[in-house]
Amino acid sequence: xxxxxxxxxxxxxxxxxxxxxxxxxxxxxxxxxxxxxxxxxxxxxxxxxxxxxxxxxxxxxxxxxxxxxxxxxxxxxxxxxxxxxxxxx
Numbered sequence: 001x002x003x004x005x006x007x008x009x010x011x012x013x014x015x016x017x018x019x020x021x022x023x024x025x026x027x028x029x030x031x032x033x034x035x036x037x038x039x040x041x042x043x044x045x046x047x048x049x050x051x052x053x054x055x056x057x058x059x060x061x062x063x064x065x066x067x068x069x070x071x072x073x074x075x076x077x078x079x080x081x082x083x084x085x086x087x088x089x
Contacts (some may be wrong), residue, residue, distance in 0.1 A: 001018045002079035003028065003048040003056070005063070007035075008071025011042040019074060026059045040052060042072065047079065 011065070016035070023030060026084055028050045035044035060076050067074035 001050055001054065003050055003076050004079045005048055005074065005076045006048040007042065007044040007072050007074050009042055011037050011040050012071065013069055014032050015042055015072060018070050019063070022062045028059060032041060035039050042049070
């Protein structure tokens with residue numbers, strides 16, 4: 001299963017390290033990553049892969065906890081659902 005992981009919040013040291021540590025702990029593989037900082041606001045989107053047997057709710061819970069620790073919002077969604085929700089036309 002592919003996941004879309006988004007991170008938004010005030011820029012600070014350790015955001016990427018914190019997010020990728022949680023993903024690695026949950027055996028999530030990062031396929032691609034794009035991040036930027038606009039006027040002090042950190043914005044990152046990652047495309048990831050995880051086994052079909054993985055429990056998405058546990059990954060989401062762990063990322064939410066890490067987001068609270070870092071002061072950012074982290075969302076993980078099934079890529080198929082994310083893409084169908086954001087399809088234009």
